[in-house]
Amino acid sequence: MNTETINTEINTGQRVIGIGNRHRGDDAIGLILAEKIQAETLDHVQVLFSNGDPMTLIQDWQGADKVILIDAVSVRDAVPGTLYCFHLNHQPLPAVINTCSSHFMGLNEAVNLSKAMGTLPEALIFFGIAGHSFGLGEGLSPPMAACSDDLLARIRDALKQACYPIGTQTSPKVGDPLMHEFSLMADLMKKIEQLAQEAEAGKVTRIHVKLGALAHISADHFREHFTHATQGTVAEGARLDVETLTDTNDPYAQDIVLESIEAV
């Protein structure tokens, strides 16, 4: 997959950059969706294709007002096709979202470099789509193929919106960070159950978690999901202490850390 040649001087407006590898199963989704957008020949929407090299991406997004990056991501326990959406001008990609990056630079570093150079678009939005399988020559997995029309509709919606105002923390209204919490909770519950089992405990009575400053979830939101996730488990009805951290430089700023559990 070659990145299209573009003259960054004259291209303003909106740009969609599909990222991926056509030959690696669900990793093709970013390219496929970008192709579909291209076929619609929307006015003022330019479409590019990329292999995801962050240093090249800096040049690819330069000069446009609004850029949507579409890439497959690998998130443990996520339902395939789950859409994660991040406004990269205001928030880095959390550690739980794995995009492919070379050793030297990842997408977050590329955003910082572009910001320092003053070339970051007013709105740089990342659409990460949870993939199911990334095998050689496999094509899209059935669950991914099944939701591609829905994903396309969401990207179209995002394109219709006006530019996002700078300096606000609002995520684009394309379905929030869909189901992001689901995988987080699934992961957390697995750990809690494992700990309870190891302690040979019948019931978990209290759980203490720390939410990193960049964990992309509020304490209230977390509680809501927690209540659902614990139903019918050893932790049902357990007291939940949520400590919200404020230090964005903390190494775990993007994570949710299970601090302790009490069990009987």
Next chain:
Amino acid sequence: MTPDEKTKIIQVNYLARVEGEGAMFLKIRGNEVADIQLRIFEPPRFFEALLRGRSYTEAPDITARICGICPVAYQMSAVHAIENAFGLRVTGPLRDLRRLLYCGEWISSHTLHITMLHAPDFLGYESAVHMAKDHKEAVARGLQLKKTGNRILSLLGGREIHPINVRVGGFYKIPLKSELQALLPHLREARALAMAMIEWTAGFDYPDFEVDYEFVALRHPEEYPLNEGRITSNKTLDILPDAFETVIEESHVPHSTALHAAMKGRGSYFVGPMARYSLNFDRLPASIQAVAQSAGLVPVCCNPYRSILVRGLEVLYACEEALRIIEQYTPPPEPAMTVTPKASTGYACTEAPRGLLYHRYRTDENGLILEANIVPPTSQNQKRIEEDLRRYVAGSLELPDEQLKQHCEHAIRNYDPCISCSTHFLKLDVDRQP
């Protein structure tokens, strides 16, 4: 230091801006450097074992995975070594296309190191991101140059990272003349950008630090070396690649998962851009020799800090060479020459961006690989880097630990160590006792 002061261990987390993971350990006793170790702790990757039992056709694609920055170097040494085993010699336009592909890698790899990793050291910034605010133009230039290198890699290699179009005997698909010609305007622009990059780095302050190196690099009768030549040094070494293992000895040291290499009976030596340049100054076009001189480089460069200038010069050379190859290109009749496997052993060295890269393969009559040996440039330089640092630190012991660490990091980056390749840098420990 007072006699009652306790052991002082200073630690920094992973040293940024080198490829891969490793650490440096520095033990200071009184006014002496007691020990210095370049600790490479990235797990060994066993590529040579992985190649055993595989077909010769797979070697270029398997070995390309050793490094994301210099995959072409691995592909080139692999195909040349296997062709050497089978008695095949690739000539004409196919040879030129390989050289062109290698030029693309030199442009991308060197530009990345010059702009993103090394320049911030000279200008006093923590990283390229910090540098970018004040040196926007230099960073943009670096990105643009790298992109041009990547264009060559995409066109000839099928894609930028881990190209998939190289095979024993030639290529799977060769580009159209028109596709190559489309690169010309980008390369002409890149040539001007490389000149500007050299001018920019020529203005940096360079510490006085000269070392009497044994430089080892390829030397070719006519060309600045990329794909072939004899292995030569400035201290009487002059051998064919098949004699590499008779002269170079690899050994395991406990503190590194990458083998150390040394010249038998002579010790450390130094491969890379400075070695290539110093042994092959006369193979550079007169125009580039003139640029070297105006940038303050003498024909034999023994100051590792000036390696940034030499890399810039090699970027310029690669642009010129790429232009030359494309302008005189006539497509070959076939994308690859016919390959007939046989039971044999083949050897090759090519010039990776970081220096001499040796491959050896033993094959059976069907071309299955029975044994492989790969000696990357960073492995070869490890011992030399440690020796240089020992000397450097001995002269800088009065510096506070924090400053000493920064200086050491800068010194290490002079060598552009690719730890990903050598297994894989970096964390720095200073243990200072009276």
